[in-house]
Amino acid sequence: MRLIIMGPPGAGKGTQAKYIAEHFGIPAISTGDIFRANVSQGTPLGVEAKKFMDAGEYVPDEVTNLMVRNRIDEPDAVPGFLLDGYPRTVSQVEELDGMIEFTGHRLDAVVVLTVDQDEVVQRLLQRAQIEGRADDTEDVIRRRQEVYADQTAPLIDVYRGRGLLVEVDGMGEVDDVTKRIFAALDVIAES
Ligand code: ADP
DSSP, rough: OEEEEEEESSSSSSHHHHHHHHHTTTTTHHHHHHHHHHHHHHHHHHHHHHHTTTOOOOOOOHHHHHHHHHHHHOOOOGSSSEEEEESHHHHHHHHHHHHHHHHTTOOOOEEEEEHHHHHHHHHHHHHHHHHHTTTOOOHHHHHHHIIIIITHHHHHHHHHHOOOOOEEEEOHHHHHHHHHEEEEHHHHHHH
16 A cells, blocks of 8 residues: 545644554655654754755645655665655645656555644644644744645645545544544455
């Protein structure tokens, strides 16, 4: 399976990504996690990315694209993968198309978690207290939501047009959301 999970900041992508990946025996590849690991290790990539992340802006496409290309070339991702946080721009969609085509495979589905914006700000502020992520302050959260609406939400129509979209209600208990996702994806996996 080659899957993407999308949704606005705080929709629960990371949480659901782990369950989906486990269910299908594929790695969950989170660009946010890879960036954060580089930031905490102080690598050149981390130093570059941090400037953008702390402001709630997207890291430049060239940087992100190369990082994803290298990651999906690793052996564990050859049988399939779930991308969490990528693609986020139209140009990243095109890059990813090229990467997948090159391997002779195709994308199986794009899961979109739909959520209530105000509820999600509350979730993120709570996470800020628990995890202390530098980009979980109210101003930066609002900025991330704007950037998502502006640059990433349009991707939903692109994938809908390709017949790949699987829209799932992301509100309610984590378990219930997982069940909804599995119900939708299992049908696709069998076909
Ligand atoms: P969120 O909880 O907002 O979905 P992530 O953990 O996925 O956040 O990403 C955190 C930050 O990492 C983003 O706000 C952005 O600065 C950077 N980032 C992650 N993925 C991408 C991407 N595909 N393109 C550009 N920047 C990215």
